[in-house]
Amino acid sequence: MWEYTDKVKDHFMHPRNVGELKDANAVGETGSLNCGDALKLFLKVDENERIVDASFMTFGCASAVASSSALTEIVKGMTLDEAAKVTNGDIADYLGGLPKEKMHCSVMGKSALQKAIADYRGIQIMEKPGEMVCECFEVTDLEIIDAVKANGLETTEDVTNYLKAGGGCGKCLDRIEEVIASVKAEG
Amino acid sequence: MWEYTDKVKDHFMHPRNVGELKDANAVGETGSLNCGDALKLFLKVDENERIVDASFMTFGCASAVASSSALTEIVKGMTLDEAAKVTNGDIADYLGGLPKEKMHCSVMGKSALQKAIADYRGIQIMEKPGEMVCECFEVTDLEIIDAVKANGLETTEDVTNYLKAGGGCGKCLDRIEEVIASVKAEG
Amino acid sequence: MNVIYTDNNATTRVADEVIEEMLPFFGGFYGNPSSMHTFGDRVGKKIRQARQKVADLIHADPDEIIFTSCGTESDNSAVFSALNAYPDKKRIITSNVEHPAILNLFKYLRDKKGYDVVLVPVDKKGDLDLDLLYDSLSDDTAIVSLMWANNETGVIFPIPEIAEKVTEKGILFHTDAVQAAGKIPIDVRAAHVDMLSLSGHKIHAPKGIGVLYVKKGMKFFPYLIGGHQEKGRRGGTENTVSIIGLGKACELAAQQLPIMNTQVKELRDYLQSQLLEKIPSVSVNGDLENRLPNTLSIGFDAVEGESILLMLDKEGICASSGSACTSGSLDPSHVLMAMEVPFKSAHGTIRFSLSHYNTKEEMDHIVKTMVSAIETLRAMSPFWKD
Amino acid sequence: MNVIYTDNNATTRVADEVIEEMLPFFGGFYGNPSSMHTFGDRVGKKIRQARQKVADLIHADPDEIIFTSCGTESDNSAVFSALNAYPDKKRIITSNVEHPAILNLFKYLRDKKGYDVVLVPVDKKGDLDLDLLYDSLSDDTAIVSLMWANNETGVIFPIPEIAEKVTEKGILFHTDAVQAAGKIPIDVRAAHVDMLSLSGHKIHAPKGIGVLYVKKGMKFFPYLIGGHQEKGRRGGTENTVSIIGLGKACELAAQQLPIMNTQVKELRDYLQSQLLEKIPSVSVNGDLENRLPNTLSIGFDAVEGESILLMLDKEGICASSGSACTSGSLDPSHVLMAMEVPFKSAHGTIRFSLSHYNTKEEMDHIVKTMVSAIETLRAMSPFWKD
Numbered sequence A, B: 001m002w003e004y005t006d007k008v009k010d011h012f013m014h015p016r017n018v019g020e021l022k023d024a025n026a027v028g029e030t031g032s033l034n035c036g037d038a039l040k041l042f043l044k045v046d047e048n049e050r051i052v053d054a055s056f057m058t059f060g061c062a063s064a065v066a067s068s069s070a071l072t073e074i075v076k077g078m079t080l081d082e083a084a085k086v087t088n089g090d091i092a093d094y095l096g097g098l099p100k101e102k103m104h105c106s107v108m109g110k111s112a113l114q115k116a117i118a119d120y121r122g123i124q125i126m127e128k129p130g131e132m133v134c135e136c137f138e139v140t141d142l143e144i145i146d147a148v149k150a151n152g153l154e155t156t157e158d159v160t161n162y163l164k165a166g167g168g169c170g171k172c173l174d175r176i177e178e179v180i181a182s183v184k185a186e187g
Numbered sequence C, D: 001m002n003v004i005y006t007d008n009n010a011t012t013r014v015a016d017e018v019i020e021e022m023l024p025f026f027g028g029f030y031g032n033p034s035s036m037h038t039f040g041d042r043v044g045k046k047i048r049q050a051r052q053k054v055a056d057l058i059h060a061d062p063d064e065i066i067f068t069s070c071g072t073e074s075d076n077s078a079v080f081s082a083l084n085a086y087p088d089k090k091r092i093i094t095s096n097v098e099h100p101a102i103l104n105l106f107k108y109l110r111d112k113k114g115y116d117v118v119l120v121p122v123d124k125k126g127d128l129d130l131d132l133l134y135d136s137l138s139d140d141t142a143i144v145s146l147m148w149a150n151n152e153t154g155v156i157f158p159i160p161e162i163a164e165k166v167t168e169k170g171i172l173f174h175t176d177a178v179q180a181a182g183k184i185p186i187d188v189r190a191a192h193v194d195m196l197s198l199s200g201h202k203i204h205a206p207k208g209i210g211v212l213y214v215k216k217g218m219k220f221f222p223y224l225i226g227g228h229q230e231k232g233r234r235g236g237t238e239n240t241v242s243i244i245g246l247g248k249a250c251e252l253a254a255q256q257l258p259i260m261n262t263q264v265k266e267l268r269d270y271l272q273s274q275l276l277e278k279i280p281s282v283s284v285n286g287d288l289e290n291r292l293p294n295t296l297s298i299g300f301d302a303v304e305g306e307s308i309l310l311m312l313d314k315e316g317i318c319a320s321s322g323s324a325c326t327s328g329s330l331d332p333s334h335v336l337m338a339m340e341v342p343f344k345s346a347h348g349t350i351r352f353s354l355s356h357y358n359t360k361e362e363m364d365h366i367v368k369t370m371v372s373a374i375e376t377l378r379a380m381s382p383f384w385k386d
């Protein structure tokens, strides 16, 4: 079984800010039913671009719920510029750490946050640019490159832990290995 | 561990007729140090060809000792003609049975008895006629054919149990199988 | 907190009677059964008795029982022996809902050893496509291996019927009966199977002991090569204590078979009907008519399994989402995917697997806990609309 | 009757401390360590601790420890993995005094799979022909597997020296340390070994649990293919109870190592000198200077081993003639034959293998019994002349 910190367990059993935020003016959605986890983040942003309220709806495992809950707590009170700098590592740290196999939950949090900010600013995020590597979890090479760089990932297992990519049928594992190697080669 | 009958244990712990018989007039020897068991049978035969005394010296396992001891008890009082009809099955039966892996001990008993009778009668037994099958235990095809017929043996394992042949390096096992098959083919 | 254990298809509690039977052989009679001393031999006798009891459970002969270290070893050994017996045959056949001990082995043989692997599919109820199975039998087939009952859904394959058809063609037939044993009657003779796998820890014996039944007269090639143990069919010093425990467990399993199909089945049916009644958007996975009496695989729309398990865990309830062996992996269970269970309920599937130790009170507590857990989780699920 | 147990190279008594450690996990905490409930997880924590203790005994990292079902499985797995890692290399090297778990496997690979098998011989003292070993190393060599200590004679091979030479050439090195563990210090790092086998029941853990150490970073191919247990390196539900027991046993073994080389060694030396003094025509097998502290292999001319054992058995004394694994077979021990021990004393060889449970009084009783047994048997032996 996963070794969850008390903080994770607490945020799972007593999630903060659950449910739709009626007067949200920024919404970010990520994940899907097929993937096994999904997060919908609601932000209420005031005229100074400060996040005055946040809430979430999550489908997923305990760490997905806890990451979502943590995320809402972290961003409340931040300006959008500050929020844009929140990393998946910040979410994991807030929870006292996540099992490495569950790091993708924190990644999902960061992704939803980015989308919500873009939504508020009216920016259209290019959906999943780059070349599709993992079909099971719809992960592209660019996403893998980002995650490898940001988190110092070394193995395909790491990539699966952070992005799920490779954790399904496994047929993309060779390609993932190539992508990791290309990042390493770049230095 | 072998399941020895109480009779076997008794004849091992308290063997009857141990030692050289000073006035023996018929001696039969079989087995060798290399094979791991050997039996020297001493008979004292009177003018009516009746066995009036018998003794043995044995090197070997518990069932070899017990078979030897049983053999001397069985033949005492018999005429040589009667003794010539004693089979390895008789020896095993006398002991309430032998573990099948140890049947070769009773075969050794019968063989020593035959040699002792031949010795008394001044007959030279052709030593191991036939073609050598098992070099480890010096067993010929004719001996295998005899044992298969006399004891209804069916598998190479049976042959090993009765004659040891095949129980060493194992390289003769295919040939033993052929010999068994040829006996079966004869009907 | 009292534990409510409904994860018996993953592993079972070692029965008190089994523990009692084993205890003297750890510190007291620890001899090696192949040794030349009475001390070792005392163990040898107990092992012979145990072998008889195991044989009795499946109507086999004691000589046909090989003790292994687990169901996985039994499965691997059976397939390995078949491939050695028929080195020229290149097709091997199984289903796409087997336990990883067969499925991953077959994939390895396909990918690394060039075997022509046929994975016979199942329908939405988890029943095997028999026509396709029979059509795929060829002269070139080394072995057909099919599980008797599925660990996740409890769906039972018609092994006696299949085995007869397969062996009629002179093709070796192996069945993984790890989940079937102790839950439904097994008769290896009547069923025409050549080889059959069991695992001790699924029937209240300890973990780390398994059985491979190998039909008399069959040429068998050992998988663990070493000493002469198990009549030369499996090297390694015998796991005496566990073998003795397994013998007792098989004796108990035979006695308790009727209870499985009455008391345990009634509890399972009660749990199922209560959950269906009290929670909306719920579906049971697998052929309802054709299922192990102790197993309930049930999907709750729009929620995720691990979350449910943790909420059950808080109440001391042990259950499983999909197969225990794949928890830790991210993909939805291959069994549910093969049955085309929609993602919506596949991700939210829980397996309750009962034993005769369970009670009606426990079922009521499970139902109560589930009602509140599903409510809580759906309240935060973006996919729940009602 | 009290049992005097001097057959510890065959198998050992499970230590009381080990039994105590295991007991709660049969009937109480029987969960599956990979399950998603606290109940299973409690077992998971104990297993992590056990893995650490096992690693400590051989100075390894817990990640490098794979639990198997026995020494034989560890040996087979190591070789299988090496052959999979180097499918094009066709030479495999071992000695001619290995345990059947290696020797029979190598013979199988030679006879059925066409491998070029080198069996490095030993001299009359049982020491390995190192020159021949080094000469046989080739680019084509997939693995060298050599036992650390011999089960029959206790003779120790200079593994650290050998392993360094072998691995320097980029050749995989495996050692069967089943008999060495707990009797002499083992440090896998200092010794440069890539893989190492242990077996629980030789160090006061239960039978049916083993260990394969696999050096970090080495590509490993699982032998039992199935679920994701042991980080995908060995399928099959973990034998939790025995793993926990083995952890404790390794902790105890580490503590008792000094006793082995003082108290136990002194008892062995006492037994040896008494037998040599009191019985004529006796010879000790194996390199006296280079031997496990607990082992005495000793041959009595002109008598046969089984007979001696049964006479010892009558006095409650457990010992062994040659290897326990081959008792039941008719051929003289392959180890003694390889050492060219003459038939005269090979057939009459007894192995006494001691543990810290033995006492001086027991040794005296053995000597007394042996004196009378050998006298009785020689009196009826046709080969005894004095």
Ligand SMILES: Cc1ncc(COP(=O)(O)O)c(C=O)c1O
Pocket (backbone or CB within 6 Å): C226, C235, C236, C237, C238, D009, D010, D069, D070, D071, D072, D073, D075, D099, D101, D147, D149, D150, D151, D176, D178, D179, D199, D200, D201, D208, D210, D325
């Ligand atoms: C040196 C050696 N290797 C391997 C083994 C095999 O161990 P196990 O019986 O646990 O398979 C033994 C003991 O039987 C042994 O002494």
Ligand SMILES: Cc1ncc(COP(=O)(O)O)c(C=O)c1O
Pocket (backbone or CB within 6 Å): C009, C010, C069, C070, C071, C072, C073, C075, C099, C101, C147, C149, C150, C151, C176, C178, C179, C199, C200, C201, C208, C210, C325, D226, D235, D236, D237, D238
């Ligand atoms: C159907 C089936 N086969 C095989 C196995 C493997 O058994 P074990 O874990 O004893 O190796 C299991 C259980 O895990 C199973 O459910």
Ligand code: FES
Pocket (backbone or CB within 6 Å): A133, A134, A135, A136, A137, A165, A166, A167, A168, A169, A170, A171, A172, A173
């Ligand atoms: S394509 Fe990546 S896991 Fe299936």
Ligand code: FES
Pocket (backbone or CB within 6 Å): B133, B134, B135, B136, B137, B165, B166, B167, B168, B169, B170, B171, B172, B173
């Ligand atoms: S020749 Fe027959 S066993 Fe060796």
